[in-house]
Amino acid sequence: MPFTPFSRPSFGQPPAIHLGWVILVCSAWVLFSLIGHDPWKPDEAYSFGLVYSILKGHDWVVPMLAGEPFMEKPPLYYLTAAGFARLFSGWLPLHDGARLASGFYMGLTLLFSGLAARELWGKGYGRLTALILIACLGLLVRTHQLITDTALLAGFTAAFYGLALAPRRLVLGGIFIGMGAGVGFMSKGLLAPGTIAITALLLPLASPTWRTRQYLISLLIALIVVLPWMTIWPYLLYQRSPQLFSEWFLVNNLGRFNGTAHLSDTHESAYYLRMLPWFAWPALPLALWTLWRQRWSGWSKQYVALPLTLFLVTLSVLSAASEGHDVYALPLLPPLAVLGAAAVETLRRGAANALDWFSVMTFGLIAIVLWAGWYATLTGHPAALASKFDRLQPGYVTHLNWPALLIAMVLSLAWLIVVLRMERGALRAIINSALGITLVWGLLATIWLPWLDAGKSYRDMFTSLHQAMPAQYDCLASRSLGEPQRAMLYYFNGIISEREEIYQPHCSLLLVQGQPQSLEPPGKNWRILWEGQRLGDNSEWFTLFQKK
Known part of the structure; x- marks a missing residue:
């Protein structure tokens, strides 16, 4: 041929x-x-x-x-x-x-x-x-x-x-x-x-x-x-x-x-x-x-x-x-x-069933944990589970979002119906893998999204910083302020800091990023005006100094 x-x-x-x-x-x-x-x-x-x-x-x-x-x-x-x-x-x-x-x-x-x-x-x-x-x-x-x-x-x-x-x-x-x-x-x-x-x-x-x-x-x-x-x-x-x-x-x-x-x-x-x-x-x-x-x-x-x-x-x-x-x-x-x-049509029955079982059990169990954890953060019960999530996001209060809850419920119900009604085979294993990961991601993107956002966003921290700043100041200098933090300071507060590493500015305000134990005061003529961090994040600490 x-x-x-x-x-x-x-x-x-x-x-x-x-x-x-x-x-x-x-x-x-x-x-x-x-x-x-x-x-x-x-x-x-x-x-x-x-x-x-x-x-x-x-x-x-x-x-x-x-x-x-x-x-x-x-x-x-x-x-x-x-x-x-x-x-x-x-x-x-x-x-x-x-x-x-x-x-x-x-x-x-x-x-x-x-x-x-x-x-x-x-x-x-x-x-x-x-x-x-x-x-x-x-x-x-x-x-x-x-x-x-x-x-x-x-x-x-x-x-x-x-x-x-x-x-x-x-x-x-x-x-x-x-x-x-x-x-x-x-x-x-x-x-x-x-x-x-x-x-x-x-x-x-x-x-x-x-x-x-x-x-x-x-x-x-x-x-x-x-x-x-x-x-x-x-x-x-x-x-x-x-x-x-x-x-x-x-x-x-x-x-x-x-x-x-x-x-x-x-x-x-x-x-x-x-x-x-x-x-x-x-x-x-x-x-x-x-x-x-x-x-x-x-x-x-x-x-x-x-x-x-x-x-x-x-x-x-x-x-x-x-x-x-x-x-x-x-x-x-x-x-x-x-x-x-190309493997779907030729996959051995035992391998296909193992992949199917792994997908259903793994993503199903994760979905159950996500639902139970969300309920615990909302109601406080069971207390042991609620305390685990509270330690991850201390001070966060869960609010009921009905549209997100409805989407999560429909998504979970649809996944359950498909899993129960689908015929066995290699195709079932692939579909359940795709559906299972979509279910888990959908739950994270609906009922868990506010909780995740609270721990990964800089909004609340920079809002608190802005409220502590004086109404009148000449400029804001920064020390060791990272690229993500400078970007969000500009977005949320409209402030472009003048970095000490480049400009050697003479500003009346100085924002320093670092660990509290390694923080070096800029001098005797400075006082601490504000301190803060993102919710649940102990790796970053921010201090605002004001020149006396």
């Missing part, structure tokens, strides 16, 4: 899942917790500070945080978030509107991951891929935050789809490869285009599907498409300030990768291998089963070669970097989910 570049596996179609049902579940998963809470410590706080500067009229070429350039990442996500914040400003607070950008990018991530799976495995596998992806434990919290990594993930999966599409439709495939690499670049810098470029060059070695002249043309198209993304903003930034360009490119891109920037501690090369078993659950075991089923001759087929090569290249690049964080591992999940989608 002659080789066809876009041939697909012959083991049939997966069990049918209604597309509308998949869209409903994925939409609920994406939307829960995007609105209804302040920017949270630490990443959301400083990220929104950059968005807020754009909303206050600062240009997009130089990202600004509380009046100072902040050159860690390019501005695409901040521009998108500012656009959403302005669009929904009549209905939502600015920070809630801005966070909708993460929902937008996560919707694109699920879409492109599903399209890649459909292109590689055939019709129906895209829906399975989306469900596997939202079931991954590592994807849940980070992708609902106001951070640039959601835009990076969307660009990464768009390029993934382009690489899958290129052998069959070279022009469209090239456009998606270039566009995805460009979005990734404008979100976090060189990681996405570098990883995608290495993968694209290795694919002809991995599979004959990409050993064609058409694929080379597709890569040339991708290069043309990505060039504006990778040149316009860097050029404008360099024209504005060669020093800021150097800070972004040499320190925050190359320096963070090779460790010459010395911005944080290095990590062990096996960091990501150790975290993957929980971070990529259940995509990882499903992907391993697919690789086992396709061993010997199947690994060179395009439906295995592409996601496997992309995963290995991304893992190698991340492991070689000097810094390691869980959020950096997000691009590892889409290729694993695509590989895992």
